[in-house]
Amino acid sequence: MTLTLHAYWRSSASYRVRIALNLKGLPYAVVPVNLVREGGEHRRDDYLARNPQGLVPTLEVDGVPLTQSLAILEWLxxxxPLPPLLPRDPISRARARSFALAIACEVSPLSNLMVREYLDRVLKLDAAAQQAWHAYWIGRGLAACEAMIAGDNGPFCFGEAPTIADCVLVPQLYNARRFGIDLAGFPALLRAEAAMLALPAVQRAAPEAQPDAA
Amino acid sequence: MTLTLHAYWRSSASYRVRIALNLKGLPYAVVPVNLVREGGEHRRDDYLARNPQGLVPTLEVDGVPLTQSLAILEWLxxxxPLPPLLPRDPISRARARSFALAIACEVSPLSNLMVREYLDRVLKLDAAAQQAWHAYWIGRGLAACEAMIAGDNGPFCFGEAPTIADCVLVPQLYNARRFGIDLAGFPALLRAEAAMLALPAVQRAAPEAQPDAA
Structure with a gap:
């Protein structure tokens, strides 16, 4: 089975999939998709044929394109299945998925490149208003995520091993720092992130470790 | 097993879960959560203890709260497992999940109540600018979804039986009509919606069929 990941180094969703692929020890080729150069390679017809949303990542499996990072993680x-990225019992699986979705549905979509362009070019918000927008949604989302795992012992979000929750958390905290968000109020999230960043598989997935990092 | 659904009649995410519960023929009690009365029942401490994001729905399973509609659908x-809401083969499962996530991550979050409040109260956008915002994100998202299933034969999004894709599509089209979006350009989506709305289980999940419908 040949895996080809179409990704952008700094995209949170691309970073999630790299972490999962690396944790499962699967080899894959990377095709960089430059979102910012000349209007964006993700808007070209050949890319849209693979990914009608024009988003990254796309994982091609023997040439068949899979889209949406969380759908890709479920497919993986x-x-x-080994090592598992979901807990064994159904309630714990639901909790891990809910944490991942809380970020993927209520945090990331409000600060992604498409939204940033709309805030800037259509609403013409000034820099302070744009920053306030990102700080509001990221802060609110991370506070909920902190509450979702504050009663757990760690070291990862849900116990002794990484799950999809951790695969989504690490890129979101990376993204939050880009926006200058103070993370001191989220000790459980930082604990899980530290456990993840200690793993070589996660280190190799870092944006700065990618061939297209600028 | 006792199932209690904390939901708001017009919430898209609540509607998704009602459809899935009804398709699987599972009995459940409904506890209405009024999002608009007196600052919102979803912001009360007793509700936040169940759902730290302060969102609907929450499905309590023998008193254990599960959150995030797509995590609830996966748990269901x-x-x-019967009748299944995911196709059998892994690539088709990934496609159905991707379609559901394309709506749940890139459409719904940009028009939900929290965002509408921010556009209105913080950014103070006028009615036309708010409408343009919703039309942009809903139109863009639905166009991608249309492309994702345009080559399929239906009648549902992915073949002869409903999947999670259809459970998410029906509430999104209901929501799009609330915002006055012209849906004529999305024949494949309308075909799948019609197949769904012909099912009594889906009809019983409709917002207007709920006890708290205003």
């Missing part, structure tokens, strides 16, 4: 879990 | 699929 079904086809390459 | 694992615990009550």
């Amino acid at each position: 879990e079904e086809e390459h | 699929e694992e615990e009550h």
